[in-house]
Amino acid sequence: xxxxxxxxxxxxxxxxxxxxxxxxxxxxxxxxxxxxxxxxxxxxxxxxxxxxxxxxxxxxxxxxxxxxxxxxxxxxxxxxxxxxxxxxxxxxxxxxxxxxxxxxxxxxxxxxxxxxxxxxxxxxxxxxxxxxxxx
Amino acid sequence: xxxxxxxxxxxxxxxxxxxxxxxxxxxxxxxxxxxxxxxxxxxxxxxxxxxxxxxxxxxxxxxxxxxxxxxxxxxxxxxxxxxxxxxxxxxxxxxxxxxxxxxxxxxxxxxxxxx
Amino acid sequence: xxxxxxxxxxxxxxxxxxxxxxxxxxxxxxxxxxxxxxxxxxxxxxxxxxxxxxxxxxxxxxxxxxxxxxxxxxxxxxxxxxxxxxxxxxxxxxxxxxxxxxxxxxxxxxxxxxxxxxxxxxxxxxxxxxxxxxxxxxxxxxxxxxxxxxxxxxxxxxxxxxxxxxxxxxxxxxxxxxxxxxxxxxxxxxxxxxxxxxxxxxxxxxxxxxxxxxxxxxxxxxxxxxxxxxxxxxxxxxxxxxxxxxxxxxxxxxxxxxxxxxxxxxxxxxxxxxxxxxxxxxxxxxxxxxxxxxxxxxxxxxxxxxxxxxxxxxxxxxxxxxxxxxxxxxxxxxxxxxxxxxxxxxxxxxxxxxxxxxxxxxxxxxxxxxxxxxxxxxxxxxxxxxxxxxxxxxxxxxxxxxxxxxxxx
Numbered sequence: 001x002x003x004x005x006x007x008x009x010x011x012x013x014x015x016x017x018x019x020x021x022x023x024x025x026x027x028x029x030x031x032x033x034x035x036x037x038x039x040x041x042x043x044x045x046x047x048x049x050x051x052x053x054x055x056x057x058x059x060x061x062x063x064x065x066x067x068x069x070x071x072x073x074x075x076x077x078x079x080x081x082x083x084x085x086x087x088x089x090x091x092x093x094x095x096x097x098x099x100x101x102x103x104x105x106x107x108x109x110x111x112x113x114x115x116x117x118x119x120x121x122x123x124x125x126x127x128x129x130x131x132x133x134x135x
Numbered sequence: 136x137x138x139x140x141x142x143x144x145x146x147x148x149x150x151x152x153x154x155x156x157x158x159x160x161x162x163x164x165x166x167x168x169x170x171x172x173x174x175x176x177x178x179x180x181x182x183x184x185x186x187x188x189x190x191x192x193x194x195x196x197x198x199x200x201x202x203x204x205x206x207x208x209x210x211x212x213x214x215x216x217x218x219x220x221x222x223x224x225x226x227x228x229x230x231x232x233x234x235x236x237x238x239x240x241x242x243x244x245x246x247x248x249x250x
Numbered sequence: 251x252x253x254x255x256x257x258x259x260x261x262x263x264x265x266x267x268x269x270x271x272x273x274x275x276x277x278x279x280x281x282x283x284x285x286x287x288x289x290x291x292x293x294x295x296x297x298x299x300x301x302x303x304x305x306x307x308x309x310x311x312x313x314x315x316x317x318x319x320x321x322x323x324x325x326x327x328x329x330x331x332x333x334x335x336x337x338x339x340x341x342x343x344x345x346x347x348x349x350x351x352x353x354x355x356x357x358x359x360x361x362x363x364x365x366x367x368x369x370x371x372x373x374x375x376x377x378x379x380x381x382x383x384x385x386x387x388x389x390x391x392x393x394x395x396x397x398x399x400x401x402x403x404x405x406x407x408x409x410x411x412x413x414x415x416x417x418x419x420x421x422x423x424x425x426x427x428x429x430x431x432x433x434x435x436x437x438x439x440x441x442x443x444x445x446x447x448x449x450x451x452x453x454x455x456x457x458x459x460x461x462x463x464x465x466x467x468x469x470x471x472x473x474x475x476x477x478x479x480x481x482x483x484x485x486x487x488x489x490x491x492x493x494x495x496x497x498x499x500x501x502x503x504x505x506x507x508x509x510x511x512x513x514x515x516x517x518x519x520x521x522x523x524x525x526x527x528x529x530x531x532x533x534x535x536x537x538x539x540x541x542x543x544x545x546x547x548x549x550x551x552x553x554x555x556x557x558x559x560x561x562x563x564x565x566x567x568x569x570x571x572x573x574x575x576x577x578x579x580x581x582x583x584x585x586x587x588x589x590x591x592x593x594x595x596x597x598x599x600x601x602x603x604x605x606x607x608x609x610x611x612x613x614x615x616x617x618x619x620x621x622x623x624x625x626x627x628x629x630x631x632x633x634x635x636x637x638x639x640x641x642x643x644x645x646x647x648x649x650x651x652x653x654x655x656x657x658x659x
């Protein structure tokens with residue numbers, strides 16, 4: 001077996017480190033009341049979609065939003081939904097990334113919650129006892 | 136750009152020699168503190184020559200249990216390295232090209248998932 | 251005192267909740283064909299489910315994450331979806347089998363045809379999921395399921411030749427009239443019946459439902475380590491009854507009425523009354539658990555709001571998914587397909603799908619990022635790896651054996 005020379009560690013960084021696959025993608029997203037909203041199906045970056053030559057000294061892209069919805073299908077089966085169909089949770093609404101991703105806002109107003117709200121209002125809440133507190 | 140598109144993209148050096156695929160993107164939280172959580176800036180990419188499927192995190196943390204599963208999964212990611220953002224010349228759909236004389240860093244993180 | 255009571259209650263519900271339609275049917279079939287020569291598999295299965303439930307409970311308590319959230323995170327969306335499809339379909343098959351089981355048990359008690367009971371059973375399951383508090387649901391079905399102890403009582407009353415039974419159990423050998431491949435096929439079926447993946451989805455999600463912390467772990471460990479082995483003894487008693495009465499008579503079990511025949515013979519009318527209550531409770535309890543599990547797996551994979559501790563309106567997709575699953579189960583049963591047959595297949599498919607859930611849990615139970623200091627100890631890991639090998643072998647051997655034996659016939 002080929003042996004690999006040990007590599008130097010990455011130069012020390014002030015901020016916390018987040019490896020996207022390891023710490024962010026596919027994590028559960030909770031709103032500010034701890035209610036599950038969705039999972040992190042993908043992440044959007046502030047870099048152009050097409051092939052770009054990066055001039056030296058260009059500032060690094062940042063995460064602009066967590067993505068959910070149809071993007072899960074394309075991540076599994078390939079392809080990419082048009083940008084207009086992406087369901088975004090802006091990064092500024094994210095309060096903490098741990099074993100779950102916590103938002104600092106209520107899930108009630110998020111675009112990503114419309115399916116849940118539709119099923120709730122049209123079906124579940126109409127069945128007797130649908131708003132009954134089990135505790 | 137969507138991160139999912141970047142993951143799995145082949146990585147070449149400046150001579151066009153294939154080095155592997157993008158296995159992960161490393162971010163650092165040192166951006167704009169004017170919000171709930173600091174902005175996440177792309178620090179670099181983790182490149183793996185053999186398998187780009189992030190397999191359960193064994194490749195970057197010091198986990199050694201349960202033997203021999205841990206060793207096996209780590210072996211699948213032997214030779215992976217980190218390139219910093221400054222060493223990336225082109226990001227495209229088909230390929231990520233690195234700059235001439237880029238530095239390969241160790242992808243290791245400590246147990247808590249930090250460097 | 252309260253603590254002791256809590257432990258006692260936990261143990262009792264673990265015993266009563268251990269047996270479901272899969273255990274009932276598989277153990278009776280095996281007893282009627284192989285005597286007690288496969289009893290060692292129940293032991294292997296029970297130790298396995300103790301290990302597995304204990305790990306997933308610990309993951310849930312330490313990280314607050316239920317099994318399928320962890321599977322999605324660790325396997326990624328693609329492998330996770332394959333896993334979800336497999337686990338979900340097998341779980342749906344088990345839901346169908348359990349509802350059929352309730353209906354068959356009610357038919358035995360009432361002489362009304364079981365197809366008439368299927369809508370009743372499904373609606374009752376839904377109502378409990380819709381309205382009843384999680385802990386009450388758990389405890390009532392678990393305690394009523396304890397009446398299945400009548401199988402053990404009946405076995406004593408039948409006054410079997412204990413020496414011969416022990417001989418079958420200890421010197422495990424393939425009976426002369428059976429082939430080695432059907433022996434091993436049923437070994438896998440028994441293993442799958444004891445270690446059904448839904449029990450783990452349910453156990454870990456239940457830990458989140460009841461808001462377990464690390465402090466509650468000791469209690470859960472006692473419940474599992476005492477309750478499951480005693481539940482396993484119930485399984486052995488079911489096989490024993492079949493081995494004593496049905497095997498000599500040359501009856502191979504194909505229906506629920508044959509399973510309870512030895513109880514009627516050994517313990518009379520009173521025994522029959524107990525076993526009918528036990529059958530309904532055990533299948534009803536398992537129908538609740540599997541239906542909830544189908545909601546849990548979907549909701550956890552897609553990140554929906556879930557849990558019985560929430561109002562249904564606060565977990566709308568979760569509740570809708572369960573309603574749809576119950577409707578599908580009813581539709582399948584309405585075609586007249588034999589629930590006992592569905593059960594026999596479902597336990598084997600459970601064994602096939604087992605590695606999909608077992609492996610991620612084993613790995614995450616070692617990850618300090620989730621577990622902090624509560625990662626697996628060395629002995630647990632050694633045992634965990636041994637079981638990983640057993641589970642993989644059983645999973646890979648199941649389909650070839652199913653083809654060779656014509657599904658055990």
